[in-house]
Amino acid sequence: MAATATTTREALVTAAADLLDEGGLPAVTLREVGRRAGVSHNAPYKHFADKEELLAAVAARELNRQRAAMDALTRSAAAGAGDPGATVQRMIHEYARWALQHPVRFKLTFGRWTTGSPELATAAEATRGALIAAVNAAQDGGSLPAGDPDRIAALLLATAHGAADLALAGHLSPTGKGHAGPDDLIDDLFAHLRRA
Amino acid sequence: MAATATTTREALVTAAADLLDEGGLPAVTLREVGRRAGVSHNAPYKHFADKEELLAAVAARELNRQRAAMDALTRSAAAGAGDPGATVQRMIHEYARWALQHPVRFKLTFGRWTTGSPELATAAEATRGALIAAVNAAQDGGSLPAGDPDRIAALLLATAHGAADLALAGHLSPTGKGHAGPDDLIDDLFAHLRRA
């Protein structure tokens, strides 16, 4: 039945994500993925064209979870009162938190794909859409400067993304009193934008 | 003599960088690196502890070239007149240009290293130092807001870094009139900072 197939597929994706967290990309071998999912070392080929497609499924799941987190923030903002600018700020902080907590998944998600997975592209589009909607609301509320919301969203995301990636690589002034983590840089940017 | 060793080492690093550009990380095999450098497939082990150390040498060379480019901009700014803020802006654009032009080297440079290479750390520190000095000058000239120059430099670098990485992954609103590339986002940030 289809349920079995879906379950096996999901089990393979979960096994790959776990291995990614535990030992990085080199730890994700089809043999170990299969073993953890309780199937043979090349059963994955019945669900994915190759190893890259399995990894793309992991990345797509990460992006979809990111969007779910953003949607949850949007809903809780709609329920309570709350500054819409603060909602956007929370989304961006959440993005950086995810990157720092799951560095390898983060790197993989924005890695180089030789095959353009439509599953990945759709997930990315939806996630960006959720952020843009929140930016739009914040602009209406006057807590973010006017202008193309698509462009403001991209600026915010780029800063959070870059800050997280630089921090993971240890390139964010690791010593001295000038030390600033991704969260600090994100807050700096929002402060500059409110002043602009 | 030492000259031979240095040359072989350099040839190995160059071969690895070329392979990186041509076919991505999977194309960099010690066998092919050795072949291109005119040595056997495990001669690299006489110059580097393992494959990762060879890749770290490639990354360090990239960072050192980045610093050289920044230094050149600093010198040409000191010679001519020029707005010191524009010099910083050029450095940041140059950083993004490098990332977009050599995506795999860029990814590698800020990738995950299991061994903390001192060569890499030193190169990174020097590059950040060059940028911070330029930011400091721009602040004196009034073209960048006051505050910890270390922190402004980190914000600028994070935005350029993230914008480039998102663009490479195709996550930067690839369609529609809202499209903005890394260069646009960088200019947006500088505009916001001048207004703040």
Add this chain to the structure above:
DNA sequence: ACCTGAACACCGTTCAAGT
């Protein structure tokens, strides 16, 4: 000190075969 060739363990992928 630097290099070579053989060897080992491991991995992605393919294939013939089973249910």
Add this chain to the structure above:
DNA sequence: ACCTGAACACCGTTCAAGT
């Protein structure tokens, strides 16, 4: 439709040996 076991080509690393 999904899975298995054997097999193939390839790779990082080690080792004994050469200059």
